[in-house]
Amino acid sequence: MPIDLYMNIRSTPCRSVLMAIRQLNLEVNIIETDPRKQETSTPEFLKLNPQHTIPTLVDDGFPLGESRAIIQYLVSKYAPNSGLYPTHDLKKRAHVDRLLYYDMSIAYAIRDAIFIKVFRGEEPHENAVKNFKNNFNVLNDFIGNNKYVAGNELTIADISYLGTISSLAINDYKDLDEFPNVKNWFFRLQKELPYFNEVNGKVPELLKQLSAPKK
Known part of the structure; x- marks a missing residue:
């Protein structure tokens, strides 16, 4: 039985x-x-997720919101020994959790x-710009010389960050130029993960449709 995923590609x-x-090769x-059309505020949807937010997952009758919780749940259930969310090393798992937060x-x-x-x-x-640079400098340091965000193995932290940072396509990723470790990691994983373009390929066009007119 496939998983139901209430979502919007934007x-x-x-x-x-x-x-x-x-990544898990699950049916969905x-x-x-x-x-924007109030589709998360219907009585039917609110029974699934009182927060009226997306994504919302329903797996075998179990509804769950919040993207990071959903990803943790899916890997824990369907690929518990994959290394995507370490189970045998508490310190590695805690580091992945830290990065997810x-x-x-x-x-x-x-x-x-x-x-x-x-x-x-x-x-x-100006504080928002400063905060952006500070946060990305921290992420840049977290990655360092690692192949992936949390070390040298792909984890759900990478998947979560990929989704987040893919939104910078709105500026053609120029905002990553100051953060070489983040930039190198991001573009390498774009090529490494076969589903990246399938999921994110239309994002630049969709976001630009929502952008404010230039003055």
């Missing part, structure tokens, strides 16, 4: 979950859901420093 967290599903029934800081930094200008036509506050 949503960064939704793309992260879909990439995790592709994608249910296109648009919050830090991904939220990266997402907020992109929203406050990049999206406010792209989608609202407003110049970001």
Whole structure:
């Protein structure tokens, strides 16, 4: 029985979950859901997710929201020994968790420093720009010389960050130029993971459709 995934391809967290599903080779029934049309506020949807957010997963009758929790759940259930979410080394698992939480800081930094200008036509506050650089410098240090975000093996932290950072396609990824470790990691994984373009290929065009008119 396939998994139901309520999602919208414009949503960064939704793309992260879909990439995790592709990585695990799971069957999925994608249910296109648009919050702008109040499709996450219907009584039926609220029974699944009172937060009325996407992505929302339903697996064998079990509903779950929040992208990182969904990814953790899917790997724990369907690939517990894959190394994507370490089970035998508590320290490695904790490091992956730490990076997943830090991904939220990266997402907020992109929203406050990049999206406010792209989608609202407003110049970001200088503190938002500073915070963006500080957060990406930390991520740059986390990656260092590693092949992947959490070390030398692919984990769900990589998948989550890929979804988040793919939104920088709106500026053709020029915002990564100051962070060489992040940039090299990101473009290498684009080529390494066969599903990346399938999930994210239309993102630049879709985001530009939503961008504010240039003054």
